[in-house]
Amino acid sequence: MDNQSAAGCYIDITKRHTFGIPTRAMGWQEYGSVEALQALLNDLRSRNVDFMPIGQGSNLLFLHDYRGVLLHSAIGGVELVEQDADNVLVRAGSGVVWDDFVAYCVASGWSGVENLSYIPGEVGASAVQNIGAYGVEVCDVISCVEAVDVMTGCVHKFLLDECAYGYRDSIFKQSLRGRYIITSVTYKLSRRPLFRLDYGNLQQAVGENPTLQSVRDAVIEIRRRKLPETNELGSAGSFFVNPVISRSRYDELLRRYPDMPHYPVDETTVKVPAGWLIDRLGWKGKSRGGAMVYPQQCLVIVNTGSATADDVAALAADIARSVWETYRITIKPEVNYIG
Numbered sequence: 001m002d003n004q005s006a007a008g009c010y011i012d013i014t015k016r017h018t019f020g021i022p023t024r025a026m027g028w029q030e031y032g033s034v035e036a037l038q039a040l041l042n043d044l045r046s047r048n049v050d051f052m053p054i055g056q057g058s059n060l061l062f063l064h065d066y067r068g069v070l071l072h073s074a075i076g077g078v079e080l081v082e083q084d085a086d087n088v089l090v091r092a093g094s095g096v097v098w099d100d101f102v103a104y105c106v107a108s109g110w111s112g113v114e115n116l117s118y119i120p121g122e123v124g125a126s127a128v129q130n131i132g133a134y135g136v137e138v139c140d141v142i143s144c145v146e147a148v149d150v151m152t153g154c155v156h157k158f159l160l161d162e163c164a165y166g167y168r169d170s171i172f173k174q175s176l177r178g179r180y181i182i183t184s185v186t187y188k189l190s191r192r193p194l195f196r197l198d199y200g201n202l203q204q205a206v207g208e209n210p211t212l213q214s215v216r217d218a219v220i221e222i223r224r225r226k227l228p229e230t231n232e233l234g235s236a237g238s239f240f241v242n243p244v245i246s247r248s249r250y251d252e253l254l255r256r257y258p259d260m261p262h263y264p265v266d267e268t269t270v271k272v273p274a275g276w277l278i279d280r281l282g283w284k285g286k287s288r289g290g291a292m293v294y295p296q297q298c299l300v301i302v303n304t305g306s307a308t309a310d311d312v313a314a315l316a317a318d319i320a321r322s323v324w325e326t327y328r329i330t331i332k333p334e335v336n337y338i339g
């Protein structure tokens with residue numbers, strides 16, 4: 001689509017975020033290079049216009065029309081920058097569609113991202129969100145992240161240690177939120193398959209003699225069964241992050257709920273599946289206005305066609321409240337509310 005001017009009337013961005021809730025923004029600008037982004041930022045700053053980077057909009061809830069310009073990366077390309085007998089370093093432009101990147105790596109025989117197949121979104125956001133699935137997080141394979149400082153226009157290269165990655169978390173979501181726009185991400189992948197099949201029913205789905213392609217196929221098949229296709233039913237994937245609680249608190253809860261699952265995080269904390277907490281409270285299929293808890297996976301809130309952002313936010317708040325009232329556990333949205 002053509003770039004839009006920041007001035008004048010609002011444009012429709014309903015199809016540019018996966019909830020599909022009618023939304024408008026003051027403008028939409030695409031940049032295809034670091035230099036183009038720097039020029040855009042310079043112009044927006046000089047005119048005092050608000051802006052925000054956006055990928056495929058697959059983790060966003062716009063609470064109302066966005067009073068600024070959305071900046072979308074069209075920086076493409078996947079480049080092999082270094083290799084040795086064991087590993088490759090591969091740089092991808094922030095505008096590359098994440099699953100295209102995964103498909104390319106699998107076809108090239110590079111291992112590390114196959115479990116992250118079919119996650120919506122683009123390469124730039126993968127490094128912000130620290131996307132994860134089936135026991136793998138993207139920070140396991142990130143080597144460095146290149147980004148432009150929105151205040152100065154300078155390019156900064158963040159090494160892995162500087163990104164402060166945690167569970168669905170990074171420095172770009174915390175202290176540097178809104179400060180950098182990512183232009184490329186470099187991943188370190190293995191030339192030998194390093195299968196991680198110990199999560200959920202993946203091993204069973206893959207069967208004997210796995211290959212990178214068979215793991216990718218199995219992940220896609222499971223995800224298609226469990227999650228809504230964004231072009232059919234609006235959603236932003238898992239609405240809540242799994243809460244991390246102390247082991248002592250978990251032991252207390254276990255006395256009341258002996259079947260409560262958990263994944264150890266470290267010596268003192270465990271992660272409890274938010275989906276289990278919500279499911280047990282009977283939320284599956286419940287709705288508020290046009291927003292509904294997805295019947296196949298109650299961690300997902302879907303737009304049944306007529307949802308407003310208020311419907312989604314109200315349903316999410318009700319769910320979080322009931323989880324707190326029952327278990328005294330706070331569950332927080334994974335979805336970014338844009339207010």
Ligand SMILES: Cc1cc2nc3c(=O)[nH]c(=O)nc-3n(C[C@H](O)[C@H](O)[C@H](O)COP(=O)(O)OP(=O)(O)OC[C@H]3O[C@@H](n4cnc5c(N)ncnc54)[C@H](O)[C@@H]3O)c2cc1C
Nearest residue numbers: 055056057058059120121122124125131132181182236237
């Ligand atoms: C059906 C479905 C299933 C999903 N499954 C998973 C899953 O298994 N695991 C998982 O981790 N996530 C999952 N998600 C969530 C989503 O796919 C990820 O969060 C993804 O990384 C978002 O990418 P995006 O390009 O759509 O980013 P957006 O939603 O557009 O943006 C997300 C955030 O990143 C920022 N951002 C975007 N691009 C840039 C950039 N270039 N520089 C700086 N900041 C930027 C935005 O400002 C925003 O804060 C799922 C979503 C859906 C709809």
